[in-house]
Amino acid sequence: MTAPFAAAALLDELLGDPWRPENVYGFAAAVARDTRGDFPHAFAARLDSVDFPLAYLPPSLGGALRGLDDTLQLVRVAARRDAAVMPATLLSCSAVMTVLAAGTPEQAKTVADWVQEGRTIAFALSEERSGSDVLAGECRLDPARDGGFRLTGRKWLVGRGATAGAAVVVARTAPRGPAAFTAVLLGPRELARVRRQSAQPVTGMRGIDFADLVFEGTPVPRTAVIGDMGGGLAGAMRAQQVVRLLSTAACLATADTALRTALRFTRGRRVGGVPVADTGNGSRELAVAAAELFAADLLSLTAARYAHLSPATFGLCSSIVKRVATRLTASTLSRSRSLLGARGVLAHGPGAMVDKAQRDNTVVESIDTSPFGVLRAVAIQLPGYAPVFGEPNGAEPGGAVGSAVEPGSPSDGVVGSASESGSAPGGEMRSPMDGGPAPAIAAPPAPAPRSASGLAAPIASEPGSASGLAAPIAPEPGSASGLAVSSAPVSGSASGPAVSSAPVSGSASGLSAPPTPDPRATPVVEPPPPPALDTLFAFGAPLPDLDPAALDLSARPKDLVLLGFAAHAEGLAxxxxxxxxxxxxxxxxxxRTALADTFSTASEAHRDRSRGLGSSPELLDLAERCCLLYAAAAAALAWRAHPERGLYGEEPGGTGWLTAVLAVLLALAEGRDPRQAAADLPAAARALTRLDAARLLFTAFPVLLSDGPAPEEDETT
Structure with missing residues (x-):
């Protein structure tokens, strides 16, 4: 049986030792390109040659997607060398996922063919004047006499806007409301009539052109409409759930590079004859940074599997993983830089590497959904989980309304809420990994029709197996690389026509408070049950096909991690x-107690208009706290799923990493400096050293790297 994430290990081997100065795919080359502001052409071409850009595309469309957890690790081993290569090769993800979530099978095949041909498909959503308020967008799609449309206006900071061969554009088709926008797919013929402005320089991921697209009555055929008229925002928001997840790969990659650099420096640099890594401050900073990175890693791996297993309930997890990964890895990078001392400000050596990683990481925070938008989306969902977790005294729920049961059991209970009527998480969106700042969206259109199970009904599904086998390490016959698709790809729905969406009432600014869920509502039992927790946390194991059409925007309390933790926390303890x-x-x-308190307080705040999102930042603070506690719950459940296997290189059953991760996340959730949890952290620092010595990626399951020793620093420079 192929080891989990073997394809990532193979890719890293193909790219060679990144510490060697002459390696064009190494750290020194990345710093040099960054200094010049160059696009990583040779690096991107090497990845193209092994089908890397197909890693998010379903096999049914000619792609190489085995599972998003596998894709996440593939992107990490590439982006750890230079994060600028990530949007250079996966830039089309936002546009493609929008088509797969809401378009027709013919459109899905078209974009898949373009990706396989090497074309870049840009995603154009943001507008400079409207900023974060997407409902104020002015770019128009007007009916034309020939039965088609004319596109007029300007889209701002479009990733690869100057060089893309196609684009998905979201434009206004009605005077007001969330259903006033429609998405269209522009091919090379349409883009030939679009004026492209010069790229604007950015602080991180240099070399990626962010340019404006200017439409001056550009002809658009009616067949270019993606899904239904008025469904553009809904389709884009559903697609963003996957894009947010994949963007965390860049966060993890930059943090891995910075922390590995700091670790090697502090182990070689001595103060008073003692390695900096072994001093009180050095060991503590390394331990905190490691625990932060491990927490982000576990949550990202969990979210990657979640998107396959229950796309209809993935929305909350998608928002939380984005916030947690950006916040925790930013802290890891900051600590890594401080450990370099004066060398952290030098424009060469380890300081230059960490500086580039830190700037690249900062870009990720705002390129799909802004921090404020993420927290708004989380805050809206908090009250629905108050009955699930019961009172904040830590008592196990049982028998009461909203009692938690194991996901996967026949009696999986869900608390009904006003959200069921169609109100969904609002919040600010930004043009995806390809895009730039953007749009705040009020409550989106109503979710797709539901099947008897309560999950989103598949759209235009094709018959076929529910799951596939992991890809072998050896190349497939006729494949261009060893990173090819599974030997037994499964057929599945890659796309389908969009479902008509009705607008939901809300303010034009998109900042109105959502309907308040009623915690007294009667639980609804909806068969079949969601997948078992063991499947969710079986990192690297085969997954069902990804079905973007099943992604949903509703805010029902059905998150697998929260329900699972509520049911199992006491037994795990x-x-x-x-x-x-x-x-x-x-x-x-x-x-568990902190989560119960968070949800209870949020429920009270939602009932009090003076404490709502429109008048108080309290709910945003609670959302921030929930994100950190959610990551802690995921870490605990990951240990539960692997009690006899040591994660992060620990002995079987080892809890050192778990203790460190929970201690740091609880401290952050309580507003304390995580360094105050120093007594719980030494195991994280030991795990970090162990993984680097074994040439392994800083992740839960072993991923072998090609790293050799770091070059010796010249003390005279």
Whole structure:
């Protein structure tokens, strides 16, 4: 059986040792390109030659997607060398996912063919004047006499706007409301009539052109409309769930590079005869940084599997993983830079590498959904989970309304809410990994029709197996590379026609408070149950086909991680205590209590107009706290799924990494400096050293790297 993430290890081997100065795919070459502001042409071409840009495209459309967790690791091993190569090769993801989520099978095949031909498909959503308020967008799609349309206006900071061969554009087709926008697919013929302005320089991921597209009555055929008229924002928002997830790969990659650089420097640099890594401050900073990176890593891997297993309930997880990954890795990078001391400000050596990684990481925070937009989307969902977690005294729910049961059991209960009527997470969107700042969206159009199970009904699904096999490491016959698709690809719905969406009432600015869920509502039992937790946390194991058409925007309390943790936290704590791991057990109980308190407080705030999103930042603070606690819950459930396997290189059943991760996340959730949890952290620093010594990626399951020793620093420079 192929080892999990073997394709990522193969790709890293193909790219060679990144520490060697002469390696064009290495760190020194990346710093040199960054200094010049050059596009990573040779690097992108090498990745093209092994089908890397097909890693997010379903096999049914000619892609190489085995599972998004596998794709996440592939992107990480490439982007750790130079994050600028990530949008250079996966730039089309936003546009393609929008088509797969809302377009026709013919449109899906068209964009898939373009990607395989090497074309870049830009995603144009943002407008400079409207900024974060997407409902104020002025770019228009007007009816034409020939039965088609005319596109007029300007889209701002479009990733690869100056060089893309096609584009998905979201434009206004009605006077007002969330259903006033329509998405269209422009091919090379249409783009030939579009004026492209010069690219604007950016602080990170240099070399990627962010240019404006100017439409001056550009002809657009009626067949270019993606889905229904008025469904443009809904389709784009659904697609963004996958884009947000994949963007976290750049966060993890830059943090891995910075922390590995700092670790190697501090182990070689001595102060008073003692390696900096072994001093009190050095070891503590390394431990905190490691725990932060491990927490982001676990949550990203979990979210990647979640998107396959239950796309209809993935919305909350998608927002949370984006916020957690950007926040925690930014902190990891900051700590890494501080560990370099004066060398952290030099424009060569380790300082230059960490500086580039830090600037690249900062760009990721705002290129699909802004921090404010993410927290708004999370805040709207918090009250629905108050009944699930019960009172904040830590008591296990049982029998009461909203009681939590294991995802996967026949009695999986869901608390009904006003959100069921069609109100969904609002918030600010930004043009995806290809895009720039953008749009705040009020409550989006109503979700797609539901099947009897309550999950989004598949649209234009094709018959076929529910899952596929992992790809072998050896190349497929006729494949261009060893990174080819699974030997047993499965057929599945890659796309389908969009479902007509009705607008939802809301302010034109998109900042009105959503309807308040009623915590007294009767639970709704909806068969079949969601997948078992063991499947969710089986990192690297085969997954069902990704079905973008099933992604949903509703805010029902059905998140697999939260329901699973509510059901199993106490049992997990007892298991840990039975193994003698009393500190880990206490931290698990603390996480559950903190989540219960967070949801209860949010429910009270939603009922109080003076504490709502429109008048108080309290709910945003609660959303921030929930994001951190959610990551802690995911870490605990990951340990539960692998009790006899040591994650992060620990011995089987080891809880050192878990204790460190929970301690840091709880401290952050409580507003404390995570360094105050120093007593719980040494195991994280040991894990970090162990992984680097074994040439492994800083991730839960082993991914072998091609790294050799870091070059010796010249003390005279």
């Amino acid at each position: 007892r298991d840990l205590a039975g193994r003698g791991e009393h500190r880990a057990a206490a931290l698990v109980r603390d996480v």
